[in-house]
Amino acid sequence: MKTILFWLYLLNTVLLILHEMDSAYWKEWELFRLPGGITGFLLLHFPLYVVGLYGLVLVDRGAPAGWILSFVISGAGILAFCIHTYFLRKGRAEFDTATSRLLLVAVLVTSLAQAVVTLLII
16 A cells, blocks of 8 residues: 555656646746746745655655655645636636646546545555
């Protein structure tokens, strides 16, 4: 089960990073009214990526802190799907391409699977 969690965590992290690349294309900082433009957006993501990837190391080592970060990553994916679905339903054009939508659905499905496997391990 821990091996499955490792691969789900890795897949979900890659999908979330791809989503954030898509977010940079759509200038997500404007959607959420974040200050700093692209520079602030990139600086915000640096510690997020470090913590997220470190969580993968912890999961691989079987550390309980890795399971907590696994829930955080899962929650981030579920939240990303929900927030962007809300904006799409409000008529926003951001993330309204087949690729963006497919990526969000992939993040949701992987996040839910990761959360379930994490729960089963705990």
